[in-house]
Amino acid sequence: MNPTFGQRLLRWTVLALGYAFLYLPIVLLIVYSFNASRLATVWAGFSTKWYGELLRDRQILEAAWVSLRIAFWTATAATVIGTLGAMVMTRFHRFPGKTMFGALITAPLVMPEVIIGLSILLMLVSVGAAMGIPSKGMVAIWIAHVTLTVSFVTVVVSSRLQELDKSLEEAAMDLGANRLKVFFLITLPIIAPALVSGWLLAFTLSLDDVVIASFVAGPDSTTLPIKVFSSVRLGVSPKINALATLMIMAVSIAAIVGWWLMYREDRRRQLDMQLALQENG
Amino acid sequence: MAAINERANGFPAEAGSERYLRIEGVRKEFDGFVAVDDVSLDIRKGEIFALLGGSGSGKSTLLRCLAGFERPTKGKIVLDGEVMNDLPPYERPINMMFQSYALFPHMTVEQNIAFGLKQDGLAKDAIRRRVGEMLEMVQLEKLAKRKPHQLSGGQQQRVALARSLAKGPKLLLLDEPMGALDKKLRSRMQLELVNIIETSGVTCVMVTHDQEEAMTMATRIALIDQGWIQQVGTPDEIYEQPGNRFAAGFIGSVNLVEATIDEDEPDYVTLRTPAFDAPIHIGHGITGFEGQQVSFALRPEKLGIGKAEPEQPHNKAHGTIEDIAYFGSHSVYHVRLPSGIKLMANFTNQQRWASEGMTWGDQVWLWWGDNDGVVLTS
């Protein structure tokens, strides 16, 4: 049934308002990063001086480097562990303890960050010494971030695994590959895009976290969000706007590149299939 | 179970070839639901054996037990003398062609076919040679470098077949081989597939719900319903000598009437039925007794139809044409008898416009020979 004009109007109004709501603050962030005045609310002319100041701020740059390293290792570990979790959830039939396993996997998705941060810190303080892990520091942040993000990776990867035709894996076994080989030769290559998505998601979550990091960060492991947070508590600062703009640009470029790659892949597939149909073998 | 016909279909009987694949008392339960109910079958080396049944009949489960994806709750599967039960799928000399073909999307046609060979650790040259042979066999040499999504349905099927034969398995399994093809392609591929399989000489078990497919492709068929085997035999045996009502009704069309045995003699039998006025005369003896309730099965193509009353005193019925279904090559006349029963009779349109002027509402006679029908006791 084709939508009436009224329905179409409604649809586009809702979406326009929704997207405006989502994107306006971001646009404003970018605009005011070029504001010559320190007051981010009064426009005083175009200037890029804040970018200069940002790049000269050693503390922020160091914090950024710390955050990037932690985010990288978090994403990598979370992807490995999360993918294993996804395999268990989607490919392993009932086994004793699966419900508890499922609960452990899904709870972190909604757990308030203050609780995660506090609990991991207290855990590391209590028994960390015995395990050889200092209760504050980059390793602690890494552990906490991995714990936070594993579930998200599991969700992303399970979704893809479910769509995967099980007969592909069965065919591989039928042809002589044991379960391990099936995973590496067949499953993994096919779900690879989901793994990349999961990695990026974990990376972003880690890079962005301020609450958990605050609990377990040490004096030499200040992360970027911690720095930003303490900075903005004192008030608006255009340097932060500049930082925000750089991050927005980075994310946008990554998103556009990613989308374009997928689009190209899709188009090629479509053409291939049309070609095959025409030949009608 | 039904006796296995001794006609070997032209195969020289090697020692052990009669029972190359033995399915012995296999039973598969899922949470109390019995999918496969004590099935025993002996399959000969080199034959194409079809498991024919509707959905939910248990045929796919049985196939998966053979492949190794399900473990039988009870029973044994023995191939060429070796027990298969405890072997995982990747260690069985059995290969399967999946209904969806399951071609690996990230590999080319060549790589798909080579996959099984690589798992066996064959040398690169040997693999290349074998893959070349397989491509030749299915006539897809030119498409070796393509990926599955660049192929049509028919081409994909051939790749799947080549892949499953590449390792020269002792047993080839086909899961609804024609399921994904459209009707025209189906008929052509059925014969092609049979050719390739027979040329390679591999023993084959296929699973299908399409009776035409089974009848065309298989050397022997097992009818399976609700988890157990109803009848095993060659296509013409099952068609002409169905063992029970299920078998009679499943394959092709059939007229079934209930009757009582009137006279039970060694060389003939007479049946009385409320469906027809005249008695039914069978030209041979059967195992039964007088007064026994049986079913009488008559295939529509065995009935003669015409306006004039036939001379024979039995095996005839009289009624009104209620429906005519025209199929081009033949017509099926649905005739309503006074008893209320409707009989179907085929009439081949051998000559153009030759249906003797029979049309809706006409009174016609139907007749058949002494040995044209089958008496069913179950």
Add this chain to the structure above:
Amino acid sequence: MNARALKRFFPGGRWAVIAVPFLWLLLFFAIPFLIVLKISFSRLAIAMPPYTPIVEYVDKALTLRLNLGNYVALFTDSQYVVAYLSSIRIAAVSTLLCLLIGYPMAYFIARMKPSTRNIALMAVVLPSWISFLLRVYAWVGILDANGILNRALMGLGVIDAPLRILYTPLAAYIGIVYCYLPFMVLPLYANLVKLDLRLLEAAYDLGAKPWQAFLRITLPLSRAGIVAGCMLVMIPAVGEFVIPEMLGGPDTLMIGRVLWGEFFNNRDWPAASAVAIVMLLLLMVPILVFNRYQQKEMEGRLT
């Protein structure tokens, strides 16, 4: 089962796959809760770590000292009670607002052509890839007395004096809705996109008007998505810290801020632990509801 079969089936391999994620989460997610529970029964002390031990073994006497003071304070001190209730209220209202905004968006996106659908969805998710912190910060600039919103409204003549939005609960609402909207849209979309349009066509064919079809077919069928979206927003929102801290004022009491305050300002780990435990208990039921839904989603067609 012979030895060869045992080795081939790799029961060890299977358990290793289960063990890795299981042990990690057990060790770093589940067990820490037990430790928080333990410390919540402790007492603030000038020591490292800053709490008294619960179990003491002195002179061959084992004493278990459970300090209930933290919990007593939670239930008697009105500030805590108000903070808990306020958190639930703010989270609930925000969730409702997210639902009212997010459902129509998800609905219309799900009805788009597949090619535009993906872009539209990406456009909803994209903002959340940009730092959460920075997006909240953006609203500080917008809602300020001298901020964009006020200046625009005054410029248009709608108001005479600037509205005080920043540092009030209203700002916190706006912030939560803004940041959590994608979390509401995604599960709703995932659910609505699977809706078989032919069901609606059948309804129209039988004489139902569009809004009737929506109320009686679409809405009930999207219930699972609604539940998931609401849980995904409400549960973490209850414990939110950054948003009420940056956008809310002193009267925006949320339990996340209380916990933070106890830990960082008062350095009272036991009190913070008690706050955390009570928060967990409050959220237990919604978490279980979400967990059941999510497990089913992940298992898909697996029985």
